[in-house]
Amino acid sequence: MIKLLLTDLDGTLTEDRGTYVVDIGAIKALRRAEKAGIRVALVSGNSYPVLRGLHNYLGLSGGLVAENGCFVFHGGVTFRVCETVPREVVSEFAKTFNLRESWQNEFRRSDFGFTPAELKDEMIKWAEERGLVVQSSGYALHLSGKPGGKGAGVRKLLELANVKREETGAIGDSRTDIEMFREAGITAAVSNADPELKRVASISLKLKSGAGVMEFIDMLLS
Amino acid sequence: MIKLLLTDLDGTLTEDRGTYVVDIGAIKALRRAEKAGIRVALVSGNSYPVLRGLHNYLGLSGGLVAENGCFVFHGGVTFRVCETVPREVVSEFAKTFNLRESWQNEFRRSDFGFTPAELKDEMIKWAEERGLVVQSSGYALHLSGKPGGKGAGVRKLLELANVKREETGAIGDSRTDIEMFREAGITAAVSNADPELKRVASISLKLKSGAGVMEFIDMLLS
Numbered sequence: 001m002i003k004l005l006l007t008d009l010d011g012t013l014t015e016d017r018g019t020y021v022v023d024i025g026a027i028k029a030l031r032r033a034e035k036a037g038i039r040v041a042l043v044s045g046n047s048y049p050v051l052r053g054l055h056n057y058l059g060l061s062g063g064l065v066a067e068n069g070c071f072v073f074h075g076g077v078t079f080r081v082c083e084t085v086p087r088e089v090v091s092e093f094a095k096t097f098n099l100r101e102s103w104q105n106e107f108r109r110s111d112f113g114f115t116p117a118e119l120k121d122e123m124i125k126w127a128e129e130r131g132l133v134v135q136s137s138g139y140a141l142h143l144s145g146k147p148g149g150k151g152a153g154v155r156k157l158l159e160l161a162n163v164k165r166e167e168t169g170a171i172g173d174s175r176t177d178i179e180m181f182r183e184a185g186i187t188a189a190v191s192n193a194d195p196e197l198k199r200v201a202s203i204s205l206k207l208k209s210g211a212g213v214m215e216f217i218d219m220l221l222s
Numbered sequence: 223m224i225k226l227l228l229t230d231l232d233g234t235l236t237e238d239r240g241t242y243v244v245d246i247g248a249i250k251a252l253r254r255a256e257k258a259g260i261r262v263a264l265v266s267g268n269s270y271p272v273l274r275g276l277h278n279y280l281g282l283s284g285g286l287v288a289e290n291g292c293f294v295f296h297g298g299v300t301f302r303v304c305e306t307v308p309r310e311v312v313s314e315f316a317k318t319f320n321l322r323e324s325w326q327n328e329f330r331r332s333d334f335g336f337t338p339a340e341l342k343d344e345m346i347k348w349a350e351e352r353g354l355v356v357q358s359s360g361y362a363l364h365l366s367g368k369p370g371g372k373g374a375g376v377r378k379l380l381e382l383a384n385v386k387r388e389e390t391g392a393i394g395d396s397r398t399d400i401e402m403f404r405e406a407g408i409t410a411a412v413s414n415a416d417p418e419l420k421r422v423a424s425i426s427l428k429l430k431s432g433a434g435v436m437e438f439i440d441m442l443l444s
Contacts, residue, residue: 009279014279020278020279020281021279021280021281022279022280022281024246024249024250027246027249028246046275047271049269049271049272049275049326049328049329050271050272050274050275051275052272052325053268053271053272053273053275053276054275054276054279056242057231057236057242057243057244057276058243058244059242059243059244103274104271106271107271107329
């Protein structure tokens with residue numbers, strides 16, 4: 001029996017990959033899950049205030065993992081998982097690789113977003129030399145303090161929620177969701193997901209993004 | 223012809239007053255308005271990151287007025303309308319009147335939220351003595367730097383959007399929306415709105431909150 005459903009946001013709850021417009025059917029499905037006793041949590045590269053706003057207004061109760069795994073919120077408790085990245089380092093990364101900073105960087109401390117989202121080998125080397133982690137979600141590059149990535153944040157959320165791995169479901173679209181999938185008992189990749197994510201998912205869905213979320217929740221509730 | 227629709231969030235786009243759950247029918251109606259060429263802007267007491275997240279994920283394009291009028295975002299441009307309130311003053315207000323600070327205060331500079339939302343005469347006096355403004359939205363108390371209130375923010379948004387008063391519609395539920403209504407050509411109060419707002423509205427809607435938003439947008443598009 002699934003008690004907690006972890007869902008990615010960009011490319012998963014949206015109408016498609018590459019758009020920010022949330023899928024109405026997906027919101028309805030999340031609310032159906034909540035009514036059936038499955039708490040829904042957002043696990044995303046977005047900043048804490050953006051995710052907490054969505055969590056509240058979408059009518060969810062499972063908490064959230066923000067900053068690509070570095071920040072956890074559950075039942076009124078907030079928790080920082082990763083090391084803080086100094087502001088100068090963030091600016092230097094943007095300058096070195098000619099990247100545009102996310103408007104949300106002002107509201108982040110451990111994980112920072114940049115576009116374009118294309119990850120290059122020199123970036124990985126640059127981050128490693130400074131004890132940092134760099135990943136791409138397809139929407140943005142994420143430069144994070146250690147440990148970085150969604151795994152550590154999800155483990156902390158499950159601990160705070162007092163939910164076991166077998167009681168946890170997860171859905172996503174991007175390779176950055178692989179770490180989240182490792183912490184969940186049943187995992188679903190939307191049809192337009194990265195091939196690397198499909199390979200580790202227990203279910204490959206027929207439908208894309210938000211429609212895939214409906215498909216997965218229908219399975220969980222049937 | 224209405225080109226821009228200003229909408230309050232809490233109690234207006236939600237399923238009812240007193241809940242944070244966004245009404246699905248209201249989201250659909252906002253998207254219908256956008257498709258018909260009416261840009262939709264959020265005008266709310268919420269912080270900038272929460273509103274910009276919702277603006278993007280709801281699929282809106284009209285920009286936003288955050289911090290109860292003190293912060294404006296339109297087409298990539300951000301603008302601060304009010305004086306900054308020092309952090310110590312915010313803490314002193316909370317302590318003096320035994321209030322709980324909003325979790326969003328960390329992300330605000332000119333307008334701060336507190337609960338319970340009940341406005342007392344001593345608070346108005348306290349704020350006046352310090353050159354500040356205090357208002358209640360029914361959801362929260364707002365302590366703001368001058369000029370404070372939704373009016374100045376809405377005027378700035380209309381200037382940035384290059385839209386005239388007659389081309390602007392507005393919908394809300396609370397007495398804090400009165401200032402927004404003064405800047406719009408056609409104004410609608412949801413059926414569960416404060417009586418003071420209904421008195422200045424051009425239309426008193428039959429339906430409450432999110433259902434009222436649908437009712438108003440149906441009127442605008444018919």
